[in-house]
Structures are given as structure tokens and as C-alpha cells.
Amino acid sequence: MIEKRKSVFFLLAILAIILLGVSIASSFYSLKNMNDSNDWSETWEFTYSNSTISIFLYESWNLIGWYQDYNTTASSLADNITGCTSVSRWNASLQTYDTYIVGGPPSFDFDISKGMGLFVDVTEESFWYGN
DSSP states (O other): OHHHHHHHHHHHHHHHHHHHTOOEEEEEEEEEEOSSSSOEEEEEEEEESSSOOOEEEOSEEEEEEOOOSSOEEHHHHHHTSTTEEEEEEEETTTTEEEEEETTSOGGGOOEEOTTOEEEEEESSOEEEOOO
16 A cells, blocks of 8 residues: 555656656655654655746636745735736635635735645636746
8 A cells, every 4th residue: 555655646746747847857766664663754855957937827727836935925926927816725724715816905915835735716828937
């Protein structure tokens, strides 16, 4: 079962990189035992050759991930995506989505940090360049 999970995760990671159009300068994978029991951990590291990406966005909802080392806001992200009408994130503590609507009240704007998954709604096909 563990071997199957590792293989599936590895394939999904590689597939995501290929589909996102990110070029990989180097990568490595390691598996190590943490102690004498059956506990183990996986370490993945991907180094990108540049800091920009081009992700094609379809008209309607798209899922993207914030990978930058700096924080931004939903309003700033929306400003950098052509045709973006809203940005949503899952709020685990409230078990609901927080949504910033372009042109809506500034009080709905929220901070975005590295590792967050976000849904963006766009009115036309466009690209997101990671900023």
C-alpha cells in the first residue's frame, strides 16, 4: 500500500509540473525511515530554472497554487489575471469558502501566502504568470 501511494504521488507531482509548463533544473526524491517502527517520510524537492510560470486559465473556475516566497492579497492576484472576477480560498476553521469579488467591498479581500490553493473565476481564456 505504501509503495502504491508513493508511486501515485510521484506521478501526480511530475504530471502537475508537465501540465503547468514549469521547467525543472534539478530534482530529487528520497525515502528514509524515521525510527525502528514502520514510520517513514518522503522528501521531495523541485528546483525551477526560473521564477516565472505560464498557466493557461480556462473561462470559468480554475485552481491555482501560490508558490511565491512573498505574500500577496486576493485583490492583487485578481488584478494580475485578465478577466478575473473573483478569488476564493477554503476556510478550514469555518468550513466554507472566503471569496473576494473584484469591485466588491475591500473588507472581503484576504491575504495569500505560499502553499495556498485558490480558485479563480475568469470570464475569458487567459494566462497567469505566477505574480
